[in-house]
Structures are given as structure tokens and as C-alpha cells.
Amino acid sequence: MRKAALHNLGCKVNAYETDSMRQMLEQAGYEIVSFEEQADVYVINTCSVTNIADRKSRQMLHRAKKRNPGSVVVAAGCYVQTSKEQAQADPAIDILVGNNRKHELPRLLEEFFQANSSGSCSLVADIGKEQEYEELHISRTGEHTRAFIKVQDGCNQFCSYCIIPYARGRVRSRKLAEVVREVETLAGRGYREVVLTGIHLSSYGMDLKPEDGFKPVGLLDLICRVHEVEGIDRIRLGSLEPGIVTEEFVSSLSGLPKICPHFHLSLQSGCDATLKRMNRKYTCAEYEEGCRLLRKYFTHPAITTDVITGFPGETEEEFALTREFLKRINFFEIHIFKYSLRKGTRAAEMDHQVPEEIKGKRSEILFEDLLAMNQEYLKWHLGRELEVLMEEEVTFSGKKYFLGHTKEYVKAALPLPEGEGKNLENKLVKGRAMSLLKEHVLLLELEDMS
Known part of the structure; x- marks a missing residue:
């Protein structure tokens, strides 16, 4: 029995694909071991969103070959698509697997071993022409309560800073019936929460054709159908x-009790001039209207976002507009990124690149603002009844707790009585938020459990 080890870099879509490849190899008879162990095969699902991600991908590929020079090292995913020539010339890589061909991994490995090849077996999928969705499947994940489910791939937006449309291709959607079938499988294995994810989730269904006279399927149709699956609570x-955040969309979501009022609404900048240079397809006013609708139909929803500081041409005045906008929206969480030049994108060729020192200072300022917003959001929950899906036992200051998340993705912890080893994993607990146990964790007092 050959041993295989897998390592994932990048987004939740990549994580899903890595889980799927792991299960394919298991079914093909491989023993799955830790990436830190000696293995016959190392599979690295690479990321290429920034130049730094490319470098990390190469480092992991070289680390694998160094750990076992006689192993077969597989480079899969986005780095393969964006850096084909460099990957093909890399002596640490034995097999290249592009996006849309990961389902062929067991066969490619078998062919490689049968040929007893010591050279490079290059396979790069031309996703610019292959518009069919690559059907991958999972029946379990590394987590025991929550499962991420890939429902869409590719992006048609071509933001000026982003390489992903070149790495992932155009929008391709998974058939609704396939998504539902996988959710049912996961529910049967005890998963109570699913996360629908994709490269550009809002585009789900735009490439699907109506079948048997029915209307085209969109993201809302998919959500409604998943909502019907028994055993899924969230x-x-x-x-x-x-x-996508229209009155119809939000009002429909608010009528689905399993929907978590936790919405990650991509922003990138709170300045219209910067958004235009980024080739984003909305204005700050349109974004703010979406937030207003979410707060109209949901009670105190968690609204989170991404922001890039130091985008080419961002002046002090533009940064000040972004900072003011973020405070006005008052987010629960903000993922703050310093602009990272990515070769192959339009932004990389723009004038007025911002110095790293200024990017760093702007990020620090926003991070301080975020701490205040985050604490304000958390304190709103004090004294209120919360429902928490418990996930794991943790220790804070020498005392044991069970930790989980509310529907808003707020962390909450329930103290465990001394001497009790009760396992609350995957239990839905209702309790009252008593205080802030830690900076980002609410202390819960138990009221009910299911």
C-alpha cells in the first residue's frame, strides 16, 4: 500500500478540492498520512492569488521532494495554471494537474508508476476552453460539525488586481441536484451546518441552462433546495x-430559518475612485444599500468584508474616505490586506504604486478601528439568549470550556464542570451570554441543549 500526503494552500474552494482528492486516493487504496511524514506521493493543492502565494506553493513542493527525494510530487491547481513554464521546468515536480483535471489524479498516478518515469509528466488543463464544471465529491471533511461545499468555479469579473479568472477560468456551476445529493450525504453522516462556497458564489447558475421548461437556476434556488434537506440545521x-443583495434576495433569505445571518459582502475599498480603478462593479452607495437591506430583514446580522490598503494610486484622501465608510457601515469583521502586486494583472502595470511602509501604516490604522467595531458588536450580545453549535473542547487560563459558534459566527464558550468529561461536540446549545470571556469569545450560561 502506497502512502500519500496532501497539503492545501489558499481558499475554502481549494480546501474542498483537497478533501475530495484525499478521499479519491483512499478509495484507490492509498494510505493517507500526515504531510510531515515520509510518503510515496505528496499532493500540494497550490494557490496563485499573489506573488507570495506562488512562492509558498514552490516552497511546499520543494519541501516535499526534500523530505523524500524518491517520492512523486504532484503540483495541482492555480499555480500550475498561471505559471505553466516555471512549473514544468521545476525538478521538484513530477506531475502537474491543472484545474478541472483533479478528478483524474488516481489515474495519472497509476500511469506514472506503470511507466516508472523519472521525468516530468505534464498535464495542464486549458480551462479557457473547458467550460464544463469539474464534478468532485466529498462524504466527510476535517471538521465534524461544519462542511464546506463547493458549488461553483471560475469568475467573469476580471478585477484589475486579480489573477483568479486566469487561474480558474470562466464561471461554471455545479448542477443543483449534485449539490443536494452531497448535502444529504453529509447530513446522513451527522453534519449539522453547511457552507456554500465558490470562487464567485454570486454567479452561481448563470451558466446553467433551463431544463424541461423550468426557469434558469440561481443561487437563491439552490439555497432554498438545500434548506429542505433534513438534518441540516444551518x-x-x-x-x-x-x-446580488437585492430586496427580493434578502427578503427571501429572511424567510428561511436555517440561514445564518452572517454575510461576507466583498468591498475592497470605501472610495468610488479606487473601486473604479479596481474594476469593481458597484459604488459605495450601492454597497451601503445592500447593508441596509440586510439589517432591515435580519436582527443585528454579522456583516464582514475584505479591504485592500495601498492599491495603486490610493491617496491619503482616498484612504480617509475608505476609513470613514468602514466606520459608517460598522462591520463585525474586516479582513485587511496590503495590496500585493501580482504579475499578469492590470494593476501591476499601473502608475503610482504605493510604498510598502504606507500600506503597512494604513493597515494598522484600519486594524485599530476594527477592534473597536468588533468589541461593540460582541457586547451587543451580552444578556441575550444565543444558540451555539458546539465544536471543540478548549482551555482558557487553566479552565476547560466547550467552544462553538452562533449563527452570526460569534465564538461562545460554555464552562465544563470540574471532573466532567462530557463531549458536547455537534450539540446545539442554548444559553445566555454573560460576559466576554476573552477578547473575541462570549461566556455562555447553559439553558438548553439538543
Whole structure:
């Protein structure tokens, strides 16, 4: 029995694909071991979103070959697509597997071993022409309560800073019936929460053709169908684009009790001039209207976002507009990124690149603002009844707790009595938030459990 080890870099979509490849190899007879162990095969699902991600991908590939020079090292995913020539010339890589061909991994390995090849077996999928969705499957994940489910791939937006449309291709959607079938499988294995994710989730269904006279399927149709699956208590959505947040969309979601009021609404900048240079397809006013609708139909929803500091041409005045906008929206969480030049994108060729020192200072300022917003959001929950899906036992200051998340993705911890080893994993607990146990964790007092 050959041993295989897998390592994932990048987004939740990559994580899903890595889980799927792991299960394919298990079914093909491989013994799965830790990436830190000696293995016959190392599979690295690479990321290429920034130049730094490319470098990390190469480092992991070289680390694998160094750990066992006689192993077969497989480079899969986005780095393969964006850096084909460099990857093909890398002596640490034995097999290249592009996006849309990961389902062929067991066969490619078998062919490689049969040929007893010591050279490079290059396979790069031309996703610019292959528009069919690559059907991958999982029946379990590394987590025991929450499962991420890939429902869409590719992006048609071509933001000026982003390489992903070149790495992932155009929008391709998974058939609704396939998504539902996988959710049913996961529910049967005890998972109570699913997260619908994709490269550009808001585009789900735009490429699907109507079948048997029915209307085209969109993201809302998919959500409603997943909502019907028994055993699933929570549905969480991946990153959304502001354009999908209409009155009809939000009001429909609010009528689905399994929907988690935790919405990651991509922003990137709170300045219209910067958004235009980024080739984002909305204005700050349109974004703000989406947030207003979410707060109209949901009680105190968690609204989170991404922001890039130091985008080419960002002046002090533009940064000040972004900072003011973020405070006005008053987010629960903000993922703050310093602009990272990515070769192959339009932004990399723009004038007025911002110095690293200024990017860093702007990020620090926003981070301080975020701490205040985050604490304000958490304190709103004090004294209120919360429902928490428990996930793991943790220790804070020498005392044991069970930790989980509310529907808003707020962390909450329930103290465990001394001497009790009760396992609350995957239990839905209702309790009252008594205080802030830690900076980002609410202390819970138990009221009910299911």
C-alpha cells in the first residue's frame, strides 16, 4: 500500500478540492498520512492569488521532494495554471494537474508508476476552453460539525488586481441536484451546518441552462433546495458580491430559518475612485444599500468584508474616505490586506504604486478601528439568549470550556464542570451570554441543549 500526503494552500474552494482528492486516493487504496511524514506521493493543492502565494506553493513542493527525494510530487491547481513554464521546468515536480483535471489524479498516478518515469509528466488543463464544471465529491471533511461545499468555479469579473479568472477560468456551476445529493450525504453522516462556497458564489447558475421548461437556476434556488434537506440545521453562505443583495434576495433569505445571518459582502475599498480603478462593479452607495437591506430583514446580522490598503494610486484622501465608510457601515469583521502586486494583472502595470511602509501604516490604522467595531458588536450580545453549535473542547487560563459558534459566527464558550468529561461536540446549545470571556469569545450560561 502506497502512502500519500496532501497539503492545501489558499481558499475554502481549494480546501474542498483537497478533501475530495484525499478521499479519491483512499478509495484507490492509498494510505493517507500526515504531510510531515515520509510518503510515496505528496499532493500540494497550490494557490496563485499573489506573488507570495506562488512562492509558498514552490516552497511546499520543494519541501516535499526534500523530505523524500524518491517520492512523486504532484503540483495541482492555480499555480500550475498561471505559471505553466516555471512549473514544468521545476525538478521538484513530477506531475502537474491543472484545474478541472483533479478528478483524474488516481489515474495519472497509476500511469506514472506503470511507466516508472523519472521525468516530468505534464498535464495542464486549458480551462479557457473547458467550460464544463469539474464534478468532485466529498462524504466527510476535517471538521465534524461544519462542511464546506463547493458549488461553483471560475469568475467573469476580471478585477484589475486579480489573477483568479486566469487561474480558474470562466464561471461554471455545479448542477443543483449534485449539490443536494452531497448535502444529504453529509447530513446522513451527522453534519449539522453547511457552507456554500465558490470562487464567485454570486454567479452561481448563470451558466446553467433551463431544463424541461423550468426557469434558469440561481443561487437563491439552490439555497432554498438545500434548506429542505433534513438534518441540516444551518446554512452559511460564502463571500457575496453587493449586486446580488437585492430586496427580493434578502427578503427571501429572511424567510428561511436555517440561514445564518452572517454575510461576507466583498468591498475592497470605501472610495468610488479606487473601486473604479479596481474594476469593481458597484459604488459605495450601492454597497451601503445592500447593508441596509440586510439589517432591515435580519436582527443585528454579522456583516464582514475584505479591504485592500495601498492599491495603486490610493491617496491619503482616498484612504480617509475608505476609513470613514468602514466606520459608517460598522462591520463585525474586516479582513485587511496590503495590496500585493501580482504579475499578469492590470494593476501591476499601473502608475503610482504605493510604498510598502504606507500600506503597512494604513493597515494598522484600519486594524485599530476594527477592534473597536468588533468589541461593540460582541457586547451587543451580552444578556441575550444565543444558540451555539458546539465544536471543540478548549482551555482558557487553566479552565476547560466547550467552544462553538452562533449563527452570526460569534465564538461562545460554555464552562465544563470540574471532573466532567462530557463531549458536547455537534450539540446545539442554548444559553445566555454573560460576559466576554476573552477578547473575541462570549461566556455562555447553559439553558438548553439538543
